[in-house]
Amino acid sequence: MSLLPPQIQKTIEEFSKLPGIGMKSAERLTFHLLRSSKASPETLGKALADLRTQLNYCKHCQMVTLQEECAICADTSRDHATILVVENPLDVIAFERSGFKGVYHVLHGVLSPIDGMGPEQLKLRELIERCKKGEVKEVIVATNPDIEGEATASYIQRQLSDAVPSITRLAHGLPMGADIEFADQVTLKEAVEGRRKL
């Protein structure tokens, strides 16, 4: 690879550190940026250099924001006694689209010993402190329905059981538009167990 100028090699190397981008994709992205009329390496470079500048985490919910407090936590018309706990900021945006009217808490990850993510790496201490103030009526744990997400949900349940009257988990079942024929057995079992009266 020494035939390529060092700045090209460096860009390929940095791209290949990203999830889902192997060496070949990194090469393709780098040469695309060199030639493309739509994307430019300078614009993307500038955006990345600015990414962490002025970036704050909301003092209540840990959502990314430019202020000390995010727009959701600052909104007094929302239900501040119901906290929906999510893994990352994109989950907040997904729930906002769904019309949720409580507030959030962003963990910035899930428990995953294999990736070096223990309770101290997550924003769990902040969640426990928020709940200990005694104003929280319900904590809805909305981590993903996978091994790490389930482990994190149990951990939160154990930590908060004394401080919060109600700790709930999102319903499991068939997603809208799903085809029962292709649904996995665990989802079908959960869908039957969680059935509701019509």
Add this chain to the structure above:
Amino acid sequence: MSLLPPQIQKTIEEFSKLPGIGMKSAERLTFHLLRSSKASPETLGKALADLRTQLNYCKHCQMVTLQEECAICADTSRDHATILVVENPLDVIAFERSGFKGVYHVLHGVLSPIDGMGPEQLKLRELIERCKKGEVKEVIVATNPDIEGEATASYIQRQLSDAVPSITRLAHGLPMGADIEFADQVTLKEAVEGRRKL
């Protein structure tokens, strides 16, 4: 999406302009960079900002280089009468690994009217000028075996037929390690037509 700070939105937008990266992947990459211990937005940002600085194209073969002339063209021990024409700089690296001892010409693309790539957008004029000096004995056209690559090869053949004694195309056939059962019909037809004496 207005819940996300502008620098995050900008980074997502710029990532999503890259080939093979949709909105969801762009979001995932951006938040990965915010948290990752391995990759950092500043390092990738710096690499991208530097990508085009001091970057030159070899005055003979148009390969990316830091000098006026690339290491391959400057090497007098190579066969400068045989030019292998490729689509992009990564192809040069692939052929170098294969042990090719002639020189190259990088087109920086292929003819593709749908993407706005005509003969003037490629480094074709430079190839024709190189060949008109009369020192070139063979031009091997090594564009990819697809529609655009074949069209570009025919175009080059027509343009150079008077200037170069021999214009050839890479052999088509089965790649090493292939399984005949799964080979497509065009490849098998070409493999039979191009058969060689044992």
